[in-house]
Amino acid sequence: MNCMIKTASEIEKMRISGKLAAKVLEMIETYIQPNVSTEQLNQICHDFIKQNNAIPACLGYHGFPKSVCISVNDVVCHGIPNKHHILKIGDIVNIDVAVIKNNYYADASKMFFIGQVNTLAKRLCQVTQESLYAALKIIKSEIPLFRIGETIENYVENRGFSVVKEYCGHGIGSSFHEDPHILHYKNSNQMILKNGMIFTIEPMVNAGKAEVKCMNDGWTVKTKDHSLSAQYEHTILVTNYGCDILTWQKQEKILSRFIN
Ligand code: MF3
Ligand code: CO
Numbered sequence: 001m002n003c004m005i006k007t008a009s010e011i012e013k014m015r016i017s018g019k020l021a022a023k024v025l026e027m028i029e030t031y032i033q034p035n036v037s038t039e040q041l042n043q044i045c046h047d048f049i050k051q052n053n054a055i056p057a058c059l060g061y062h063g064f065p066k067s068v069c070i071s072v073n074d075v076v077c078h079g080i081p082n083k084h085h086i087l088k089i090g091d092i093v094n095i096d097v098a099v100i101k102n103n104y105y106a107d108a109s110k111m112f113f114i115g116q117v118n119t120l121a122k123r124l125c126q127v128t129q130e131s132l133y134a135a136l137k138i139i140k141s142e143i144p145l146f147r148i149g150e151t152i153e154n155y156v157e158n159r160g161f162s163v164v165k166e167y168c169g170h171g172i173g174s175s176f177h178e179d180p181h182i183l184h185y186k187n188s189n190q191m192i193l194k195n196g197m198i199f200t201i202e203p204m205v206n207a208g209k210a211e212v213k214c215m216n217d218g219w220t221v222k223t224k225d226h227s228l229s230a231q232y233e234h235t236i237l238v239t240n241y242g243c244d245i246l247t248w249q250k251q252e253k254i255l256s257r258f259i260n
Contacts, residue, residue, distance in 0.1 A: 018246025042081030057098035089115035108247035202233030
């Protein structure tokens with residue numbers, strides 16, 4: 001389907017949006033400390049996005065009440081920032097940032113540690129990030145879509161963790177969620193990746209079982225067994241040689257332009 005392939009001018013705009021989402025994640029790092037509330041972090045991200053002439057895409061999206069999602073410990077995704085939720089030493093925290101700049105979206109998230117965290121938590125976050133990188137490594141035009149899910153699920157399960165099945169990555173551009181759906185587990189989608197496609201990959205990985213449960217607020221998703229959960233997300237551009245990571249951040253030990 002041609003509509004999934006971006007034009008050169010769309011790609012230029014997506015690069016700008018991607019850089020801004022990455023900058024939010026770089027900027028917020030220094031504020032992530034014990035005793036800070038998730039609402040304070042939300043406000044800092046909100047102000048930074050607005051100062052950069054952009055819009056926080058989560059705010060008001062299907063009624064989501066805040067500008068970023070902040071998901072702590074056993075929260076899998078879509079955690080709602082709250083002034084009563086105070087971060088403490090040992091917490092693992094995902095901040096999920098989506099922005100709209102010049103009418104184009106970008107979406108990225110990463111894990112942060114509050115002080116020292118335990119060995120299991122560190123390992124879970126490392127494996128989750130590496131599963132995303134393992135998928136990025138195999139991406140280039142002409143590979144079938146199912147390779148992404150297969151790569152991520154194998155990487156995670158070989159290390160004793162489980163992949164959440166209920167949420168997936170997505171095409172992204174002048175709308176937040178577009179085709180194709182990017183599953184993070186084994187599937188049989190034979191669609192062939194093409195130069196110029198842009199989508200997110202955003203595996204959610206649990207230390208225990210894969211099952212999740214949505215809370216009564218309608219948003220917060222937790223692991224059913226209360227085990228820890230981690231997520232990393234990038235917005236990427238498929239090329240003939242590999243992929244470009246549009247939301248690449250300075251501290252990442254991987255190249256922004258990733259060629260096979
Ligand atoms: N960034 C997430 C995604 O990939 C969260 C969207 S849901 C929201 O779709 F309402 F919180 F924005
Ligand atoms: Co997303």
